[in-house]
Amino acid sequence: MRRSLRVGIVGGSIAGLSVAAALSRIGADVVVLERGPAGFATRRGGLGVSPQLCRALAATQDGMLRHVVHQQRRLWIRGAEHEEAANIAVTSYGILWRWLRAQLPESMVEFGQTVALIDGQTARPRVTTTDARSQDFDLVVAADGGGSEARRHVLADDAHAAFAGYVLWRGLVPFAALDDRTGIYGGRLLIANRGDQHFVGYAIPSDESCCAAMNWGWYLPTDEAALAELRAGGAVRPPHQLERCTDALEAFVRARAASRELWPGWVEQIIDRTIACGTIAPHPVYEFAASAMVRGRVVLVGNAAHLASPITGSGGRMAMEDALALADALVEHGDVDAALAQFSQCRTREGAALVEQGRQRGAAFRATTPRRTA
Ligand SMILES: Cc1cc2nc3c(=O)[nH]c(=O)nc-3n(C[C@H](O)[C@H](O)[C@H](O)COP(=O)(O)OP(=O)(O)OC[C@H]3O[C@@H](n4cnc5c(N)ncnc54)[C@H](O)[C@@H]3O)c2cc1C
Structure with missing residues (x-):
């Protein structure tokens, strides 16, 4: 018509x-x-x-x-870990x-x-x-x-x-770089909420594998001055650019230092391995x-x-x-x-x-x- x-x-x-x-x-x-x-x-x-x-x-x-x-389970950590059914594609x-x-x-x-x-x-x-x-x-x-x-x-x-007052630090690490001894990483949407910070992780596919990489995000409150500093340091990339960038890694390590031991061990492992061999980029949320x-x-x-x-x-x-x-x-x-x-x-x-x-x-x-x- x-x-x-x-x-x-x-x-x-x-x-x-x-x-x-x-x-x-x-x-x-x-x-x-x-x-x-x-x-x-x-x-x-x-x-x-x-x-x-x-x-x-x-x-x-x-x-x-x-x-x-399809992430069939959702693991929440809010004081204590617990699982619930999910179907997130x-x-x-x-x-x-x-x-x-x-x-x-x-x-x-x-x-x-x-x-x-x-x-x-x-x-x-x-x-x-x-x-x-x-x-x-x-x-x-x-x-x-x-x-x-x-x-x-x-x-x-x-x-x-308008700036929402927080930055999403996004990370990507090859799944093979993680020791999944507890079987926690596959098939789950991982959500951890501690105090004023929020972590989400899930496996994403490639053409060859359904668990090619762990994609994660750490939502970190950030004021305008800290955001300006991040921008001035060259760490902020366009939203979809996820490549290994020294400026971003260094800024992340500094931001993380204030939150050390905030997360359970399996979140810390994801973050540590990403610093070692993955990619991290800050995305200010607007x-x-x-x-x-x-x-x-x-x-x-x-x-x-x-x-x-x-x-x-x-x-x-x-x-x-x-x-x-x-x-x-x-x-x-x-x-x-x-x-x-x-x-x-x-x-x-x-x-x-x-x-x-x-x-x-x-x-x-x-x-x-x-x-x-x-
Ligand atoms: C950090 C981050 C995480 C996200 N996570 C999720 C998620 O988990 N789930 C989800 O569903 N969504 C997520 N999103 C959002 C999702 O990526 C977008 O909402 C979705 O891709 C739709 O975007 P868009 O096509 O409207 O805009 P964009 O992807 O921004 O595309 C706009 C396009 O327009 C082009 N363009 C701009 N100006 C011009 C011009 N003058 N002339 C010609 N071309 C131009 C740009 O080059 C670009 O390709 C996320 C976004 C961000 C930033």
């Missing part, structure tokens, strides 16, 4: 490719403009994922689902990105294309890239992430994300919830619309849900503007709820004072 709808998507990460998959399935003519030179097939780091959403987005194949690990960023990319024709995604300007004042918004090339679309979808420049085309009010997701024919999706704390583990899921909701609204309504209004109303509410959930979880783990284990 919507074969003639020409859609320009700014950003070719999880949100951008999900929208491309969902809209091309309903017959839209889609172009993705991604500033990165070659895509993100090799990005490491874990990502919560919903197999149901992947199936809904997939045109024919669901091969990626072989690479989803995780994969790695690179696997998910490659799978989404494989849904789309080669020519649909243009790499090395930085969008410099979106003119949304006309009935057909115009997108201009830094090489001065302009294209007109029926619809422009801004999937340009947490630092979105496109937001200002949709939101008149202050559209900047939050933002858009008050609307559509203006004219410019639409915000994914992190550009709702940047929730990674403690929710739901950013990838939200991006996919945005994509499917946009496609559903377009199919349901004969009129594009009516479809966009429905999409904005529904997804703005969902996004605000997720961001609020992240704020509450962030406040909860910082609510008490640090205690040390005996």
Whole structure:
């Protein structure tokens, strides 16, 4: 029904490719403009994922689902260890990105294309890239992430994300580097909460193995001055960059010194082995919830619309849900503007709820004072 709808998507990460998959399935003519030179097939780091959403987005194949690990148990440590049933699906960023990319024709995604300007004042918004090339679309979808420049085309009010008051130190260590004598590391989502700090770890897959690496995160309260120091020291990398970096390792070792012996031995082992042979990077957590997701024919999706704390583990899921909701609204309504209004109303509410959930979880783990284990 919507074969003639020409859609320009700014950003070719999880949100951008999900929208491309969902809209091309309903017959839209889609172009993705991604500033990165070659895509993100090799990005490491874990990502919560919903197999149901992947199936809904997939045109024919669901091969990626072989690479989803289901953590069947959840181990909580809050004073004392205890286990509860869980079914949390995780994969790695690179696997998910490659799978989404494989849904789309080669020519649909243009790499090395930085969008410099979106003119949304006309009935057909115009997108201009830094090489001065302009294209007109029926619809422009801004999937340009947490630092979105496109937001200002949709939101008149202050559209900047705010620092949440803590840093997520992310680590990745080969599973083979861990002594899993107690069998604690496989098949579990490991959650430890001590005082005002929070630790999460889980095994993530590679193409070859379902337990290739332990992906972990340590949420550490950090004030603005300490954050500025981290930035000045060159330790802060872009959110998805997880590579071995001396500045980051040294900053982590300093931050950790104040929290030594906070965690049980098996958490300390994960951290020690990561320092020895893995990668660690600090990611300051920022939050933002858009008050609307559509203006004219410019639409915000994914992190550009709702940047929730990674403690929710739901950013990838939200991006996919945005994509499917946009496609559903377009199919349901004969009129594009009516479809966009429905999409904005529904997804703005969902996004605000997720961001609020992240704020509450962030406040909860910082609510008490640090205690040390005996
Ligand atoms: C530390 C961390 C941990 C996370 N953990 C989880 C998790 O466990 N589970 C989960 O579901 N989610 C998690 N997330 C969130 C998840 O990664 C994102 O929510 C999800 O990938 C959707 O992001 P996005 O595509 O909207 O934005 P991004 O991934 O930020 O992508 C934006 C894209 O737009 C491109 N771009 C930007 N500006 C321009 C421009 N002007 N022109 C062209 N291209 C442009 C960028 O190059 C980038 O590729 C985490 C995020 C972080 C930072």
